[in-house]
Amino acid sequence: MRELCECAVSEALKLGLSQERGDRLRLAVEEGAVNVCRYAYRNGEGEIEISVNEEHGLVVVRLADEGTPFNPLSVAEPDVARSIREGKAGGLGIHLMKSMADGVAYRREGARNILKLAFTKAVGEDDDTR
Amino acid sequence: MDVRFKEEKGYSVAAVQGRLDTMTVWDFEQKMSGLVKEHPGNLVLDLSGLEYISSAGLRSLLALSKKVKAAGASMALCGLSGLPKEVFLVSGFDIVFPLHESVEDAAKSF
Numbered sequence A: 001m002r003e004l005c006e007c008a009v010s011e012a013l014k015l016g017l018s019q020e021r022g023d024r025l026r027l028a029v030e031e032g033a034v035n036v037c038r039y040a041y042r043n044g045e046g047e048i049e050i051s052v053n054e055e056h057g058l059v060v061v062r063l064a065d066e067g068t069p070f071n072p073l074s075v076a077e078p079d080v081a082r083s084i085r086e087g088k089a090g091g092l093g094i095h096l097m098k099s100m101a102d103g104v105a106y107r108r109e110g111a112r113n114i115l116k117l118a119f120t121k122a123v124g125e126d127d128d129t130r
Numbered sequence B: 001m002d003v004r005f006k007e008e009k010g011y012s013v014a015a016v017q018g019r020l021d022t023m024t025v026w027d028f029e030q031k032m033s034g035l036v037k038e039h040p041g042n043l044v045l046d047l048s049g050l051e052y053i054s055s056a057g058l059r060s061l062l063a064l065s066k067k068v069k070a071a072g073a074s075m076a077l078c079g080l081s082g083l084p085k086e087v088f089l090v091s092g093f094d095i096v097f098p099l100h101e102s103v104e105d106a107a108k109s110f
Helices: A002-014 A019-040 A080-085 A092-100 B025-038 B055-070 B082-091 B103-108
Strands: A048-055 A058-065 A103-109 A112-120 B002-007 B012-020 B043-053 B075-078
Touching (some): A002 A019, A002 A048, A019 A058, A019 B043, A019 B055, A092 B082, B002 B025, B043 B055, B043 B103, B055 B082
Parallel strands (some): B012 B043, B043 B075
Antiparallel strands (some): A048 A058, B002 B012
16 A cells, blocks of 8 residues: 555656645545545455556546445545544545545446546645635 | 653653554554553643654544543644644544644643
């Protein structure tokens, strides 16, 4: 898992992503990959394919798996205060993944889940655009 | 990930260094479980050395606070900065764990 995240960050930095954005990318990839393991491959092992490319001036991380159909974007936003009072924190990882990336997209392609996480290359971009 | 622990007057301080992510939370939970058992009482988590936290780390802090509470004590956090602090704010965890600047401020909240 650590290698997967570090590889993705390293490739993204080569494409011109800032260090600051790279830190966010690392977190988004960890959360995305953990969710693939937790939901798409709940019943066993499987592969996650990760690629990092530039698309329309953005650095895009693509996570593909062949597990059960699972769209992380369809998971409801967690009611965090309530979850914490009740002693659980479900949906948190997906919420963080969506918050760290500048854009997320999901589609089902044949037998695969394809998740794309997009990051702008601009340094010091304000967070309140999200 | 490393934890440095010390006893103060009326509370303990656990300073967490490094990363709290999917890979390190198990180790963190084992360490803290032992420490909380040996030193029941109010606990300040000094997170000024925390470089990175993911949802796995947030969940382990939640579990830790429940253990501390079960022993009749409270847990307070301090020292967060950078991306870890933003993760707390984005996740809403700061509502349940108010963020203090220093160990002394955190201790005052008990």
